[in-house]
Amino acid sequence: xxxxxxxxxxxxxxxxxxxxxxxxxxxxxxxxxxxxxxxxxxxxxxxxxxxxxxxxxxxxxxxxxxxxxxxxxxxxxxxxxxxxxxxxxxxxxxxxxxxxxxxxxxxxxxxxxxxxxxxxxxxxxxxxxxxxxxxxxxxxxxxxxxxxxxxxxxxxxxxxxxxxxxxxxxxxxxxxxxxxxxxxxxxxxxxxxxxxxxxxxxxxxxxxxxxxxxxxxxxxxxxxxxxxxxxxxxxxxxxxxxxxxxxxxxxxxxxxxxxxxxxxxxxxxxxxxxxxxxxxxxxxxxxxxxxxxxxxxxxxxxxxxxxxxxxxxxxxxxxxxxxxxxxxxxxxxxxxxxxxxxxxxxxxxxxxxxxxxxxxxxxxxxxxxxxxxxxxxxxxxxxxxxxxxxxxxxxxxxxxxxxxxxxxxxxxxxxxxxxxxxxxxxxxxxxxxxxxxxxxxxxxxxxxxxxxxxxxxxxxxxxxxxxxxxxxxxxxxxxxxxxxxxxxxxxxxxxxxxxxxxxxxxxxxxxxxxxxxxxxxxxxxxxxxxxxxxxxxxxxxxxxxxxxxxxxxxxxxxxxxxxxxxxxxxxxxxxxxxxxxxxxxxxxxxxxxxxxxxxxxxxxxxxxxxxxxxxxxxxxxxxxxxxxxxxxxxxxxxxxxxxxxx
Numbered sequence: 110x111x112x113x114x115x116x117x118x119x120x121x122x123x124x125x126x127x128x129x130x131x132x133x134x135x136x137x138x139x140x141x142x143x144x145x146x147x148x149x150x151x152x153x154x155x156x157x158x159x160x161x162x163x164x165x166x167x168x169x170x171x172x173x174x175x176x177x178x179x180x181x182x183x184x185x186x187x188x189x190x191x192x193x194x195x196x197x198x199x200x201x202x203x204x205x206x207x208x209x210x211x212x213x214x215x216x217x218x219x220x221x222x223x224x225x226x227x228x229x230x231x232x233x234x235x236x237x238x239x240x241x242x243x244x245x246x247x248x249x250x251x252x253x254x255x256x257x258x259x260x261x262x263x264x265x266x267x268x269x270x271x272x273x274x275x276x277x278x279x280x281x282x283x284x285x286x287x288x289x290x291x292x293x294x295x296x297x298x299x300x301x302x303x304x305x306x307x308x309x310x311x312x313x314x315x316x317x318x319x320x321x322x323x324x325x326x327x328x329x330x331x332x333x334x335x336x337x338x339x340x341x342x343x344x345x346x347x348x349x350x351x352x353x354x355x356x357x358x359x360x361x362x363x364x365x366x367x368x369x370x371x372x373x374x375x376x377x378x379x380x381x382x383x384x385x386x387x388x389x390x391x392x393x394x395x396x397x398x399x400x401x402x403x404x405x406x407x408x409x410x411x412x413x414x415x416x417x418x419x420x421x422x423x424x425x426x427x428x429x430x431x432x433x434x435x436x437x438x439x440x441x442x443x444x445x446x447x448x449x450x451x452x453x454x455x456x457x458x459x460x461x462x463x464x465x466x467x468x469x470x471x472x473x474x475x476x477x478x479x480x481x482x483x484x485x486x487x488x489x490x491x492x493x494x495x496x497x498x499x500x501x502x503x504x505x506x507x508x509x510x511x512x513x514x515x516x517x518x519x520x521x522x523x524x525x526x527x528x529x530x531x532x533x534x535x536x537x538x539x540x541x542x543x544x545x546x547x548x549x550x551x552x553x554x555x556x557x558x559x560x561x562x563x564x565x566x567x568x569x570x571x572x573x574x575x576x577x578x579x580x581x582x583x584x585x586x587x588x589x590x591x592x593x594x595x596x597x598x599x600x601x602x603x604x605x606x607x608x609x610x611x612x613x614x615x616x617x618x619x620x621x622x623x624x625x626x627x628x629x630x631x632x633x634x635x636x637x638x639x640x641x642x643x644x645x646x647x648x649x650x651x652x653x654x655x656x657x658x659x660x661x662x663x664x665x666x667x668x669x670x671x672x673x674x675x676x677x678x679x680x681x682x683x684x685x686x687x688x689x690x691x692x693x694x695x696x697x698x699x700x701x702x703x704x705x706x707x708x709x710x711x712x713x714x715x716x717x718x719x720x721x722x723x724x725x726x727x728x729x730x731x732x733x734x735x736x737x738x739x740x741x742x743x744x745x746x747x748x749x750x751x752x753x754x755x
Contacts (some may be wrong), residue, residue, distance in 0.1 A: 117207055118217050125221035129190050133225040135230045136183050136323065140233035143171050143179075148240045165243045165251040165351040169335045172234070172255025173353065176262045180226070184266030185273075185287050187222035192274040196283075196421070201387045202239075215379045219271060219372060224607040226263040230256055254353040261361040265325060265368035272375040275382065276396065278389040293407070294323035300410045308432050308482050310490045310534050313563060313577035325364060332430045333357040377475070385421055390453045397508050401450040407472045408446025413439030436479035443471045493527050494566050494574055496520055504564040505711040506601060523564060530562070530578050537593070540581040558671060562597065584671055597670065604664040610673070611660050611712055615704040623690040625649040626701065629687045642723060649688045651718050653704075659712040676711040684708075686719075 126133075146166060194200035204214055205391050234256035241252070273286040298320050306312045322328045334354045378393070386392040389398045417438040421431065447468055451460035485491060501515040502523055514520065530537065540557065543549045549557065562581060565575040586592040600606060608616055628649040630642045644652070662668070688704040 115215050116213055117220065118213050121209070121214065121217045122221055125191065125218055127486040129187070129221060129225055132186055132190055133229065136225065137229040137233065140229050141236070143175055143238035144168070144233045145240050147171070148237050162350050166335070168234070168237060168241070168251055168255040169351050169353060172259045173333050173335065173357070174330055176259035177326055180259065180262040180266045181326045183226065184263060185270040185284060187225060187267055188270030188274050189280065189283055191218040191222040192271060194279040195274060195280055195387060198387045199211070201384050205384055211380050212376065215376050222267055223264070226267060227260055230259045230263065250658065251350065251352065258353060258361055261365040262329065265364040268368035268372040268375070270372050275375045275378040276386045278392045282390050285468065287373065291326055292324050295320050296324070297407060297410060300414065304410065304414060311531070311576035311578055313575040329360070329364065333360055379753060398456060401447060401454065402471065403466060404450040405443045405447035409439040409443030409475060411473070412446070413442035416442055432479055432483055436475055440472050440475045443475055444468050447471050477694055491531055492574065493524055494568060496524055498568050499566050500569045501567045502564065503602070504562065507561045510606055512600070512609050514605050514606050516605055519603050519605045522603050526562070526596040526600045527564065527576070527593065529593045530580055533593045536582060541579060544581065555584050557581050558584070558674065560597070582670065587669060587671070601670040602663055602668065603675070604660065607660045607663040611656055611663070611706060613705040613707045615702050618692050618702040619690070619704070623692050625653060626689040626691060628688045632723065633684060644722070648722060652686070652689060652715060655715040655718040656706055656712065658714040662714070673711045676709045
């Protein structure tokens with residue numbers, strides 16, 4: 110009677126262990142090889158030169174990253190053995206005829222597989238700790254972290270595999286459910302984002318995957334990190350140990366808790382699972398439609414796009430995929446997936462007549478998807494937030510000008526350019542196709558210049574809106590106020606854009622009162638010979654003042670986007686200018702930063718000042734370097750070395 114009311118049955122546990130011991134032995138042998146044997150081998154090879162840091166790194170890498178793949182593979186094997194009776198009618202009937210509750214059968218089988226894994230990890234890492242003892246390696250600081258990580262990973266993967274065993278009655282279907290389940294969501298997200306990126310105008314997230322955590326093996330391997338611990342000895346820092354990052358421990362703990370929740374779900378499913386479902390691909394009738402349409406949808410998204418590429422895509426210009434053609438290929442692939450799922454469920458090839466209704470639903474759903482995207486029924490492409498909704502914004506031109514701003518005028522220019530691009534979508538698409546196909550007229554080639562604009566709005570409600578556009582600007586439309594060219598030019602030439610473009614890397618640290626220090630200019634002649642010039646603080650201040658004048662002139666209409674682009678690589682000299690200055694950080698402490706301005710013919714004031722300082726700009730000849738390789742320029746009296754330059 111005890112076995113009928115308890116949640117654990119010792120007799121059943123011993124029986125399960127006898128059934129599981131070969132896998133248990135192999136699992137233990139693998140951990141023995143990876144931990145104590147590996148540690149002993151390293152200690153012997155280095156003959157006393159092996160440090161505590163080396164040992165801690167090996168233990169953590171094995172427990173954390175090695176544990177991911179070991180638990181991923183063996184978690185499935187242990188679950189398949191523990192619940193193998195669910196895939197054989199005779200065994201199922203035998204287990205369910207025992208005078209024990211289903212809860213007892215499940216928990217005993219579940220704990221058997223978990224015990225095998227946890228015990229092997231515990232023993233092997235304790236042996237590793239013993240081998241590392243001569244290095245004075247702390248067991249609780251490193252070994253326990255590595256061992257605990259491996260155990261937490263084992264809990265999740267084993268529990269997920271147990272759930273997969275509950276969902277099917279076929280032993281070969283369980284690995285398919287398991288592997289697909291571990292990559293399905295982020296994989297489908299990536300494919301859907303790629304699909305949307307081909308057909309949604311302005312889509313910017315086709316390479317980003319937000320649901321990567323739903324691929325546990327990849328997420329654990331990439332996100333769980335190991336931190337180095339440094340010790341200062343004689344003013345030098347040495348890595349003396351490694352430790353598991355706190356964030357990494359939280360990630361693993363979250364997955365383990367999720368694993369326990371999954372195990373509870375598996376238990377609830379087992380309580381209601383019918384014995385006659387043994388041998389079925391899907392063990393629960395309510396899950397059958399999910400399986401059929403899930404397979405159809407995944408096949409449509411994955412194989413449909415691949416089919417389109419092989420049939421049409423490789424012969425078309427970039428960015429010119431046909432939405433109707435893609436939807437047609439996806440529908441064909443979706444129908445194949447749907448009927449294959451029907452065959453697996455009914456174990457028959459005669460499914461076409463009975464499955465006609467479901468096939469029609471799949472086809473209709475994909476057609477509606479195409480219609481929704483063609484007519485932008487969601488309003489995605491037309492969405493431009495109102496200026497009152499925007500907290501701040503970020504934009505970049507071809508990766509060269511990167512601006513983050515909350516300036517009202519800049520945001521106004523950004524939204525105006527955005528609206529103009531959206532309104533001019535059809536013309537932009539026509540030019541893009543002609544540009545890719547090399548069918549533009551000679552006059553158009555001389556008039557049109559392509560740019561890549563990427564933008565992100567940070568809205569006051571906490572959300573974000575990002576878009577990415579390849580825009581084709583016409584020189585002939587520069588003076589048309591409402592044109593895309595004029596709107597984009599107004600954004601490109603606004604003060605914040607010019608500051609970023611002209612001042613270059615480091616401008617965000619300038620603050621209101623930077624104090625310039627000694628700076629340098631590195632000159633390269635036509636033979637790639639170099640000459641270095643040292644600038645005084647006063648001279649660096651002069652150059653900065655000239656740069657700010659160029660910024661002001663550009664903001665007042667002194668240049669345009671086409672002139673700036675033409676001047677990017679046509680400087681009369683080749684040099685790198687570094688201006689060192691002192692400013693304050695976010696804590697109010699003085700910090701030295703460097704400024705790397707972009708000087709060319711679009712910054713005439715700066716070139717004029719430099720021409721007065723650098724002989725190469727006057728004579729266009731290279732002066733032999735001084736003995737120390739650095740020439741000191743004569744100081745000017747315009748700016749004091751201790752004065753702040755605005």
